[in-house]
Amino acid sequence: MTGSAPQQNHGQVNEYGARGARQWTVRDAVIDFARRVGMTSIFANPGSTELPMFRDFPADFRYVLGLQEAVVVGMADGYAQATGNAALVNLHSAAGVGNAMGNIFTAFRNRTPLVVTAGQQARSILPFDPFLAATQATELPKPYVKWSIEPARAQDVPLAIARAYAIAMQEPRGPVFVSIPADDWDQPAEPVPVSEVAHTMRPEPAMLERIGALLDACERPAFVVGGAVDRAGAVPDVVQLAERHHARVYVAPMTGRCSFPESHRLFAGFLPAMRERIVELLGGHDAIFVIGAPAFTYHVEGSGPHVPAGAQLCQLIDDPGVAAWTPQGIAAVGNVRLGVQDLLTRAAPKARELPAPRALPPRALPPSSGSERMSVAFALQTLAEVRDPAGVVVEEAPSARPVMQTYLPITRAGTFMTMDSGGLGYGMPAAVGVALARPGERVIALIGDGSSMYSIQAIWSAVQMQLPITFVILNNTRYAALQDFAPVFGFAPHETVQGTDLPGLDFVMLAKGMGCPGERVSEAARLADALRSALATSAPDDGPTLVEVVVA
Incomplete structure (x- = not known):
């Protein structure tokens, strides 16, 4: 070259x-x-x-x-x-x-x-x-x-x-x-001509008019947001539209980005990938507007309706393939930010009562005795208290995700990333890529012990490039997601699930072997100080650190 x-x-x-x-x-x-x-x-x-x-x-x-x-x-x-x-x-x-x-x-x-x-x-x-x-x-x-x-x-x-x-x-x-x-590579060739190609498409005005009219006429709207909102840079616009309509805002199942601030008064929580539970949680709403997400992603076989009785479904999505399999309702296809901005040009809708705010979770408590492991809730609550909310969290801890959604709120666009696929081995290297793109900012890679072993070589790359990444490994010595999910497939309570125990992994030693310092924390009283130390950045080229947190 x-x-x-x-x-x-x-x-x-x-x-x-x-x-x-x-x-x-x-x-x-x-x-x-x-x-x-x-x-x-x-x-x-x-x-x-x-x-x-x-x-x-x-x-x-x-x-x-x-x-x-x-x-x-x-x-x-x-x-x-x-x-x-x-x-x-x-x-x-x-x-x-x-x-x-x-x-x-x-x-x-x-x-x-x-x-x-x-x-x-x-x-x-x-x-x-x-x-x-x-x-x-x-x-x-x-x-x-x-x-x-x-x-x-x-x-x-x-x-x-x-x-x-x-x-x-x-x-x-x-x-x-x-x-x-x-x-x-050494063969003769001509330079590529200079050209520009539009990467986005504006949604059809007639379909947006129908969606806008539906939102204006309804009594109890709900928004369901997905990763395309953040990818399109549309989070502020969606916040403005939700505030205009006094709409509760849910996060779509299996969403890999933060598309609505989780501290906002209108934030209503996360939808699971189960048809019956989605219908239950959205019950009482007469209009459901899905923005930047499929409607809906399911993980297990379900039955019954896709939306609550009496509710109308509409969707704004950048993927025509997703719109094609949306089970009912109407869909506008095109860039999410442009579509939401067009909806914001409409006259203000009728006044609606502001919905009740989401209940705050109780505080997670440390173990009552020194012999007990700390809970995942306590570990993530502590991380939330010591981290910079403007920093990026890259997560791959599937069994801890429901707890994370309760105790580690993400409040800013562009500060959260996980995989939409469910495939493991993404989070640790993705954190390296994010750190390369955002020089000098400390990135948190929140990874499960099982997930980390799929691509732990990423630590070596982080060390070689002296990237400020804090790898937080939640070590529960098992593939907890599979054990927790087993009853859905007919396992009896306490029945052994083969191939899900992970004893004997020492993540501090693994990190040390690639040149990354680390600390193992099993006492709840030490966790906050260990995380503060690992998250401290004294220079733009501070390298990575690892904290292994032993949890129940």
Whole structure:
């Protein structure tokens, strides 16, 4: 790669007919395009078929090394979500893409824009099924990429990357995939023409008029918000619309972002991924407006209606595919922020009574004796009291999430991130990506003990780049989510669930082996001081720390 446009060679005429410029290569054209669109951080784990891409690596680019491909994609996901721009990922042929598929699936569910490239064996030997070749390379990442291609000619690679970027950034955003044979990079190619593509679409005015009229006429509206609200930068607009209508605001099931401040008087709580419970919690509302989320995501088989009797459902979503399977009601498709802003231009609705505020939870108490473990509620309540509410929390502790939603309120847009997919191995590397995107800010990675073992190599990357991340590991020595969920599938009370106990893990030693200092806390009285120390940032390049919290 070259760090700038190819050097002038005066007196010669290249095949473009431009006097004085040497022939561009595929590498030149790809780097030039990536620079123009701001994809100058390359998240990667190296392999032989990718080496030609990185020759003469440009000084203004950054290579972000992950020790396993799932870590690479998780870091890129966090970085892309925090910056709002697509991140460039490079993986190794079929094996690397295979290792990365769990987090590619998560990026797809997160609607994260990623341009994923993968090396391929040289075109000249592909007919001989060579070692490390990716058979049917474009099919491997499907269906969890928006677009997948192996260009027919080397000269087509730069335009394929440009098209991939445009598709990744168009709503609904998501990952795309380009397979690139190793001998393509030095082939001649033309620069990618300068072009601009709109990434958002305004919802249809007629459908917004119907939604606005429904909201104006109803008596007891409820809003259900999802991750697309925060992704679109629409949280202040949704707050304003909810205040205008005196609407209770719930968070949609399995939402990976904070799309409404949880300290707001109109905040009503979180919906579970169960049909009957959703209907029960939304009972009494005559209009339900789902904004930036599916209506609704379910986890277990249910029955009965999707909304309470007498309630009308409407939806504003950036994904036409989601709108297509919405079970009833009306849906407007397009950018969430633009749609909400259009609704705000309507005349003020009739006055409504302000709904009763949500009841505050009781304080979590420390253990009554030294022999008892502290509760997850007490641990998260303590973290909430000592952390900066403007800081980012990246969470992957599924069994603790309901407790977190009660005792660790997220009050600001852009300060919470988790996976929409339910797949583990995302949170620790995503925290690394967020920290890269927000230099000098201390990021909290709140991770379960089981979840952490899927991509714990991310600690090494955080150490090497001296990123201010505090990894908080909730250690309950088990896959608690599975044990808690077992009764839904017919397990008797106290029946053993095979494969869910996790004894013998020492996270302080694991972190120390990668150069990260850590502390294990099992006494409730020590927790606040340990967290304060781990969260303190005295310099922009303070490195990561780890706190292992032993909980019941």
